[in-house]
Amino acid sequence: MTAPRLEIRLDRIQHNARQLVNRLSSQGISVTAVTKATLGSLPIVAILTEAGIAGIGEPRIETIESLRQAGVNLPITLIRSPMLSQVARVVAVADVSLNTEREVMDHLSAAAMARGRRHGVVLMVELGDRREGILPQQLEGVAQHVLLLPGLKLIGIGTNLGCQNGVVPTDGSMAELSDLAISLESRFGIALEQVSGGNSANLPWLLAGGVVGRINNLRLGESILLGREPLQRQPIAGLCTNAFTLIAEVIESNRKPSLPRGEQRQTAFGLAQARPLQANLPGAGAERDCGDRWRVLLALGVQDVDPSGLTPPAGMELLGASSDHLVLDTGTIAVPVGTELSFQLSYGALLRAMTSPFISRRMVRQDSDRVSLADL
Numbered sequence: 001m002t003a004p005r006l007e008i009r010l011d012r013i014q015h016n017a018r019q020l021v022n023r024l025s026s027q028g029i030s031v032t033a034v035t036k037a038t039l040g041s042l043p044i045v046a047i048l049t050e051a052g053i054a055g056i057g058e059p060r061i062e063t064i065e066s067l068r069q070a071g072v073n074l075p076i077t078l079i080r081s082p083m084l085s086q087v088a089r090v091v092a093v094a095d096v097s098l099n100t101e102r103e104v105m106d107h108l109s110a111a112a113m114a115r116g117r118r119h120g121v122v123l124m125v126e127l128g129d130r131r132e133g134i135l136p137q138q139l140e141g142v143a144q145h146v147l148l149l150p151g152l153k154l155i156g157i158g159t160n161l162g163c164q165n166g167v168v169p170t171d172g173s174m175a176e177l178s179d180l181a182i183s184l185e186s187r188f189g190i191a192l193e194q195v196s197g198g199n200s201a202n203l204p205w206l207l208a209g210g211v212v213g214r215i216n217n218l219r220l221g222e223s224i225l226l227g228r229e230p231l232q233r234q235p236i237a238g239l240c241t242n243a244f245t246l247i248a249e250v251i252e253s254n255r256k257p258s259l260p261r262g263e264q265r266q267t268a269f270g271l272a273q274a275r276p277l278q279a280n281l282p283g284a285g286a287e288r289d290c291g292d293r294w295r296v297l298l299a300l301g302v303q304d305v306d307p308s309g310l311t312p313p314a315g316m317e318l319l320g321a322s323s324d325h326l327v328l329d330t331g332t333i334a335v336p337v338g339t340e341l342s343f344q345l346s347y348g349a350l351l352r353a354m355t356s357p358f359i360s361r362r363m364v365r366q367d368s369d370r371v372s373l374a375d376l
Contacts, residue, residue: 003249003340004300005360006353010047012240017051017224019238020203027212030054032077034199034221037351040067043363048224049074057219061089068093077122079219081132087111096120096155100134102145105152112151120155121146122194125180127173131164136180143184156194157181158217162201162231169202171211178213203229203236222347230347244350246305246343246359248326252297253335258290268322269302295319296335298326304356309349313341 021031033053038044040063045056055075058064064076078097082090087107090097092115099105099121112119123142126133134142139157146154159177161167174197181195197215200223206212222230227239235241296316301307307321317329328341335341345353353359 001362002360003247004298004304004358005247005362006350007245007247007342008044008361008363009240009243010043010363010365012227012243013044013225014047014051016227016239016243017048017053020220020223021052023207024218025052027206028216029197029206029212030217031224032057032079032196032217032219033224034058034079034219036060036063036079037221037225037347037354039063039354041354041361042067042070042072045072045074054217055095057221061086061093064093065089077219081124082108088114091115091117091119091151094119096122098122098124098132098158099146100124100132100142102142105146105149109149109151118151118153120153122155122196123157125157125159125177127159127161127167127176129161129164129167131160133159136176139180140184140187143188147188147190154190154192156192156196156217157184158194158196158219159198161198163199166231168231169198169205169210171205174202174205174210174215175213178215181214200224200229201231204231204234207236225350226345226347228347233346242344244345246300246310246345246349246353247340248298248300248343250296250335250337250339250341251299253330253337253339254295255292256295258288258293258329294330294332294334296328296330296341298328298341299324300326304358305353306346306349306351309346311344313343316341 017033024031031053032055033048034057035045036059040058055077057077057079059080064078075095078090078094081099081101082097082104084104084107088111091108091112105121108119124133125139126135143154146152157180161169161173177195177197181192185192194217195214196217196219199219200221202218203223222228223236225243227241228235301324302321303323307326310318312318312328319327319329
């Protein structure tokens with residue numbers, strides 16, 4: 001088999017999705033599966049559909065177009081505010097989009113009318129994380145504006161916490177969102193279909209008994225794919241954390257001095273020295289002279305993956321990476337050239353690895369059932 005490659009266990013992803021759908025449905029909350037880290041993979045979308053998700057969330061219109069061309073009929077939400085230059089494409093293929101800007105919604109309205117369609121709008125509210133969102137005191141005015149636009153339907157409101165500044169969802173912030181929904185419904189005599197409380201960062205709050213209120217939807221990506229919550233990267237009980245494995249091949253294996261020799265300046269990626277890069281990598285330690293050690297190079301680099309999001313095999317230390325090489329300290333272990341080593345990935349590392357044209361992907365439905373993505 002070719003390397004580097006991602007080994008993807010479809011059964012484990014489906015297990016995670018089904019577990020979350022079942023747990024949340026008991027509290028009246030639907031799941032929008034965010035598939036951006038898989039580039040909208042059709043096999044993954046298929047097993048998520050079987051698991052009972054309510055719809056798909058994607059931030060890029062190109063991926064949504066590909067899903068539609070492949071015959072995917074699930075409700076799809078554009079989870080990044082539409083670009084003005086793409087509004088016609090948005091209303092053509094997305095059922096709903098998350099929005100904050102009146103000008104964008106004016107253009108969505110015109111594009112929807114031109115196509116004879118009605119496009120759903122979820123207004124995003126800023127509740128502290130300081131990324132996208134309408135300030136709470138401005139929400140009523142924006143909602144009134146949307147309700148007057150032909151071709152658009154105000155589906156609901158939502159918020160996003162945890163992504164930009166790691167702000168933790170709490171009973172307080174979710175109650176504020178619920179209160180805003182109730183206020184809009186009372187003010188305009190409407191019933192909002194969706195109050196989207198956030199993403200996988202909401203799960204610790206929810207699973208610890210958080211007060212749901214009017215929250216009836218979450219947009220989940222990392223928890224489904226990696227079985228973890230993103231605030232502290234802790235595993236979620238009952239979920240699989242090893243659905244994705246990155247495999248790379250050893251291209252050099254030699255005993256070398258543990259410290260660089262010579263005067264040091266910036267590296268290829270602008271760091272002052274090579275060794276301090278360890279501070280951003282798993283298992284990193286202070287610069288130290290450990291004598292001669294086995295140093296292994298793998299055919300994998302920053303162009304393919306975020307090395308800071310890789311967990312190496314037990315007993316090995318990830319020293320650093322350049323564009324095309326990953327460097328491991330394997331201590332006293334001599335790893336032969338041609339050996340394949342396996343790494344677990346963070347969400348960010350998975351996202352970059354899936355977008356690399358140099359990393360192949362093999363879908364594994366069960367241990368004995370391997371299917372190449374190229375064949376699907």
